[in-house]
Amino acid sequence: xxxxxxxxxxxxxxxxxxxxxxxxxxxxxxxxxxxxxxxxxxxxxxxxxxxxxxxxxxxxxxxxxxxxx
Numbered sequence: 231x232x233x234x235x236x237x238x239x240x241x242x243x244x245x246x247x248x249x250x251x252x253x254x255x256x257x258x259x260x261x262x263x264x265x266x267x268x269x270x271x272x273x274x275x276x277x278x279x280x281x282x283x284x285x286x287x288x289x290x291x292x293x294x295x296x297x298x299x
Contacts, residue, residue: 234266235276244281248288255292262289 240251251259267282 233268233270233272235268235271236266244285247285251285251289252292255289255296258296259289259293262286 251262264282266284267278268278269279272278
């Protein structure tokens with residue numbers, strides 16, 4: 231992710247994180263913290279900010295879906 235203050239190679243990809251979020255939601259995930267996103271240094275296409283938002287929306291949807299089961 232380009233818009234972080236401390237980039238580290240070899241991190242998880244979005245495709246790897248989404249199933250983890252869904253699994254945690256099934257187990258009763260009650261909170262999630264998104265850190266290290268710096269929109270002011272994001273690329274012009276805002277890829278980091280968009281991806282971070284996508285992860286948070288997926289976490290909220292997974293949480294709501296798990297409550298309805």
